[in-house]
Amino acid sequence: xxxxxxRAWNAVVHACACAIVVAVPSLVHAQLITIDPxxxxxxxxxxxxxxxxxxxIDSLHASTVKGIAASSHTIAVTPSASLQCPHxxxxxxxxxxxxxxxxxxxxxxxxEWWFFASGWIIGDHLGVRSVAxxxxxxxxxxxxxxxxGPNGPRAQLLHHLEDTVFVVTGRLAIDSVRPxxxxxxxxxxxxxxxxxxxxxxxxxxxxxxxxISLDSTINIAVPAALLLSVPLLQVADAYQHLLFLLHVTLNxxxxxVINGPKPLFMIRSADDVxxxxxxxxxxxxxxxxxxxxLGEPPKDFVPQCGVLPP
Amino acid sequence: xxxxxxVRRRTIVRGVxxxxxxxxxxxxxxxxxxxxxxxxxxxxxxxxEPSIAVHPTDRGLLAASAFLLxxxxxxxxxxxxxxxxxxxxxxxxxxxxxxTPGLAGMPPSDVVLRWGTRGRRLYAAFxxxxxxxxxxxxxxxxxxxxxxxxMQFVMGHDxxxxxxxxxxxxxxxxxxxxxxxxKNADSTPQTAxxxxxxxxxxxxxxxxxxxxxxxxxxxxxxxxxxxHPSGRVYAMYDAVPAVLDTSNTTFLDFVVARxxxxxxxxxxxxxxxxxxxxxxPPICPIGDGLPGVRVVRCRPFAxxxxxxxxxxxxxxxxxxVLMSVATxxxxxxxxxxxxxxxxxxxxxxxxxxxxxxxxxxxRWGLLLSIPNATNPSVAxxxxxxxxxxxxxxxxxxxxxxxxxxxxxxRDNMKHARExxxxxxxxxxxxxxxxxxxxxxxxxxxxxxEFLGVxxxxxxxxxxxxxxxxxxxxxxxxxxxRLLARQPVDSSVSGNQIAPSIDPFFFRVGPxxxxxxxxxxxxxxxxxxxxxxxxxxxxxxxxxxxxxTQLGCDR
Numbered sequence: 001x002x003x004x005x006x007r008a009w010n011a012v013v014h015a016c017a018c019a020i021v022v023a024v025p026s027l028v029h030a031q032l033i034t035i036d037p038x039x040x041x042x043x044x045x046x047x048x049x050x051x052x053x054x055x056x057i058d059s060l061h062a063s064t065v066k067g068i069a070a071s072s073h074t075i076a077v078t079p080s081a082s083l084q085c086p087h088x089x090x091x092x093x094x095x096x097x098x099x100x101x102x103x104x105x106x107x108x109x110x111x112e113w114w115f116f117a118s119g120w121i122i123g124d125h126l127g128v129r130s131v132a133x134x135x136x137x138x139x140x141x142x143x144x145x146x147x148x149g150p151n152g153p154r155a156q157l158l159h160h161l162e163d164t165v166f167v168v169t170g171r172l173a174i175d176s177v178r179p180x181x182x183x184x185x186x187x188x189x190x191x192x193x194x195x196x197x198x199x200x201x202x203x204x205x206x207x208x209x210x211x212i213s214l215d216s217t218i219n220i221a222v223p224a225a226l227l228l229s230v231p232l233l234q235v236a237d238a239y240q241h242l243l244f245l246l247h248v249t250l251n252x253x254x255x256x257v258i259n260g261p262k263p264l265f266m267i268r269s270a271d272d273v274x275x276x277x278x279x280x281x282x283x284x285x286x287x288x289x290x291x292x293x294l295g296e297p298p299k300d301f302v303p304q305c306g307v308l309p310p
Numbered sequence: 311x312x313x314x315x316x317v318r319r320r321t322i323v324r325g326v327x328x329x330x331x332x333x334x335x336x337x338x339x340x341x342x343x344x345x346x347x348x349x350x351x352x353x354x355x356x357x358x359e360p361s362i363a364v365h366p367t368d369r370g371l372l373a374a375s376a377f378l379l380x381x382x383x384x385x386x387x388x389x390x391x392x393x394x395x396x397x398x399x400x401x402x403x404x405x406x407x408x409x410t411p412g413l414a415g416m417p418p419s420d421v422v423l424r425w426g427t428r429g430r431r432l433y434a435a436f437x438x439x440x441x442x443x444x445x446x447x448x449x450x451x452x453x454x455x456x457x458x459x460x461m462q463f464v465m466g467h468d469x470x471x472x473x474x475x476x477x478x479x480x481x482x483x484x485x486x487x488x489x490x491x492x493k494n495a496d497s498t499p500q501t502a503x504x505x506x507x508x509x510x511x512x513x514x515x516x517x518x519x520x521x522x523x524x525x526x527x528x529x530x531x532x533x534x535x536x537x538h539p540s541g542r543v544y545a546m547y548d549a550v551p552a553v554l555d556t557s558n559t560t561f562l563d564f565v566v567a568r569x570x571x572x573x574x575x576x577x578x579x580x581x582x583x584x585x586x587x588x589x590x591p592p593i594c595p596i597g598d599g600l601p602g603v604r605v606v607r608c609r610p611f612a613x614x615x616x617x618x619x620x621x622x623x624x625x626x627x628x629x630x631v632l633m634s635v636a637t638x639x640x641x642x643x644x645x646x647x648x649x650x651x652x653x654x655x656x657x658x659x660x661x662x663x664x665x666x667x668x669x670x671x672x673r674w675g676l677l678l679s680i681p682n683a684t685n686p687s688v689a690x691x692x693x694x695x696x697x698x699x700x701x702x703x704x705x706x707x708x709x710x711x712x713x714x715x716x717x718x719x720r721d722n723m724k725h726a727r728e729x730x731x732x733x734x735x736x737x738x739x740x741x742x743x744x745x746x747x748x749x750x751x752x753x754x755x756x757x758x759e760f761l762g763v764x765x766x767x768x769x770x771x772x773x774x775x776x777x778x779x780x781x782x783x784x785x786x787x788x789x790x791r792l793l794a795r796q797p798v799d800s801s802v803s804g805n806q807i808a809p810s811i812d813p814f815f816f817r818v819g820p821x822x823x824x825x826x827x828x829x830x831x832x833x834x835x836x837x838x839x840x841x842x843x844x845x846x847x848x849x850x851x852x853x854x855x856x857x858t859q860l861g862c863d864r
Contacts, residue, residue, distance in 0.1 A: 048386065065403070087353075120406055122350050123347045129459070227742055228379070229387075238808075239354075
């Protein structure tokens with residue numbers, strides 16, 4: 001059973017968020033340790049699957065999704081931990097899930113498995129297509145190690161912060177230009193530019209603290225495609241409360257900026273936009289930066305939908 | 311023997327019809343449904359430009375699309391979802407179906423879905439750019455819309471815009487037609503074309519039909535298709551006339567072509583020619599004897615690809631692609647055909663117009679123009695009633711509103727039931743990118759029922775939906791807020807998530823709304839209407855106005 005974040009947790013997050021408007025040292029060397037191949041492949045699966053969860057098998061040849069008939073390929077399970085979750089779905093632990101599997105050999109009711117899956121059908125309940133599965137007793141510790149260990153999200157964030165100059169909390173307004181897809185695509189296709197290959201549009205990050213707007217703003221460049229592809233950025237800005245990892249635009253070609261002069265800072269990828277819930281995790285990683293190596297994550301942290309351990 | 315079988319069949323059909331009618335009465339005349347499923351209830355992305363496919367034999371089965379992002383849902387950036395309903399649109403599910411590999415997780419655009427003629431296959435056409443394949447038309451199909459794997463590739467074609475898809479029966483086989491603006495490599499402006507093939511699979515050769523026979527000044531922006539059981543296929547397209555200076559204003563001709571043999575005539579889509587006549591008027595004359603009859607010529611169009619006019623047109627962009635064509639199934643020969651299009655007029659940013667031909671497209675008469683509107687779509691039911699769906703910008707002192715209206719008329723729009731399906735605010739805060747609500751809605755008929763889809767702001771305020779609304783996702787209609795899929799705490803504000811643009815499904819049956827009788831009594835008696843929920847600013851709360859909102863007979 002996963003403990004749901006409550007008011008106390010939110011208070012901690014907000015407190016940390018308030019603290020985060022920091023400059024990050026530009027050169028930090030993360031120490032990445034090679035781990036065993038099985039754990040490495042589990043980590044890759046976790047990162048490439050849209051759904052990853054530990055679940056108990058309730059019944060074989062069953063379906064919990066309206067419109068999907070039970071078949072020899074479908075099993076009904078109940079997740080006890082959801083590690084990878086689409087933004088639109090959120091945490092789905094303790095909710096019935098139908099898993100499409102190539103075959104049910106070796107599966108039996110009441111068994112615990114880790115499933116790595118792609119989306120199949122999302123209606124009244126969830127249906128996923130299994131890409132890989134592992135017995136929980138075997139994969140549990142490896143996954144936890146991956147998530148919390150030297151190749152997990154904390155380590156990736158540390159690496160990512162190497163060339164991050166500011167981490168700020170705020171919301172992003174793209175009010176000066178509204179790129180349309182038809183206009184953006186030819187530029188994406190035609191402009192073969194190394195590094196950033198997407199046209200940049202200009203936005204304004206309105207800084208917030210604890211969800212309250214400050215008077216300060218920062219102009220930043222944003223790859224136009226991120227506005228379409230990052231669900232967090234499609235939220236109306238009045239409702240945004242996000243973490244932005246800002247990089248300098250020094251080496252980015254100015255002719256890719258489609259609305260005005262190139263600003264000093266930019267976000268480059270989806271990794272530069274994080275939910276406010278990750279504030280504590282980001283703050284703890286930043287605290288490790290001068291040493292360049294990660295400290296131990298909390299022992300009792302339960303990985304859940306990509307939320308960084310504080 | 312034949313007669314007995316026919317009588318039995320009629321009896322069964324009548325029985326089924328009676329049940330359906332009873333069901334309509336029981337379940338209400340109008341059903342409007344927000345299509346985002348409950349399990350997808352944290353969704354905050356924008357979903358404009360919906361389309362819908364109505365299954366030809368399975369009454370309950372519908373497939374629909376909109377701009378839906380597959381990133382982090384289906385397979386990273388490799389697959390995008392569609393929407394499917396098993397219960398005639400009462401509930402919807404996201405199904406990961408459209409292969410969209412490559413680029414940074416953008417939704418596929420211009421998605422059009424159609425079922426095969428026997429309902430065995432679902433076809434999908436859409437635009438998806440790939441490295442070295444810019445603006446590529448993609449055609450996919452599947453035998454099982456609920457399959458746990460994406461649809462199968464059929465055909466791709468680079469540099470295409472605004473596809474429309476038509477599947478017609480040819481002796482038990484699917485004749486699949488994909489129309490669009492096929493931009494030629496040599497930059498010639500005649501881009502209106504149709505590709506077609508029977509029962510196409512990967513590798514099937516498609517036959518190309520060029521529609522434009524005239525020298526024109528710019529590309530054909532879009533082509534829309536409609537078929538009639540007689541084998542007639544109508545194509546409507548627009549063209550930039552060559553004779554006018556288009557440096558400051560876009561001008562458009564709206565043209566209808568016809569083929570009488572399912573698109574496979576010796577000279578395809580040349581059954582309809584303008585009758586030669588002297589060049590009158592001197593500018594933009596009609597009557598050059600060439601294939602394709604120009605319904606109207608040289609109509610100005612206020613092109614605005616980036617929605618730069620802002621709230622003056624409800625944050626909506628204006629592209630010259632807004633057309634619709636429909637045939638009348640009650641006309642045995644298929645001579646009765648309706649078209650609708652958008653152009654500009656006077657102070658209107660954009661108006662939509664409906665026209666009718668009763669002689670197979672040779673001569674046209676204008677039926678109706680609606681000011682300040684977009685997204686026209688026409689369809690005709692098996693009673694010969696014309697349905698006209700559009701979205702009109704209502705200017706309001708608080709916030710302009712996009713009002714989605716359906717008109718249904720038996721007499722060429724002299725009289726019409728008018729249903730307000732939605733009246734939602736046009737809000738700058740909801741404009742993340744263009745399109746906003748998009749340049750596509752769809753209206754279909756099944757029997758005497760109208761079914762369709764549109765996109766609108768998803769703010770769950772019951773006054774935005776005079777004919778009622780069903781949300782599948784978690785909302786508070788009382789406070790007008792969308793709520794997170796799972797409760798975070800006991801407060802409304804703590805659970806609130808951001809509004810966005812969502813797709814909506816609607817279904818309008820043949821019967822008058824049950825609420826109309828009491829409203830009519832109130833009008834006759836001169837008394838106040840029965841207590842109703844408050845209406846938006848742009849709608850006065852009179853009984854007669856209310857009757858219009860609900861689609862009452864007048």
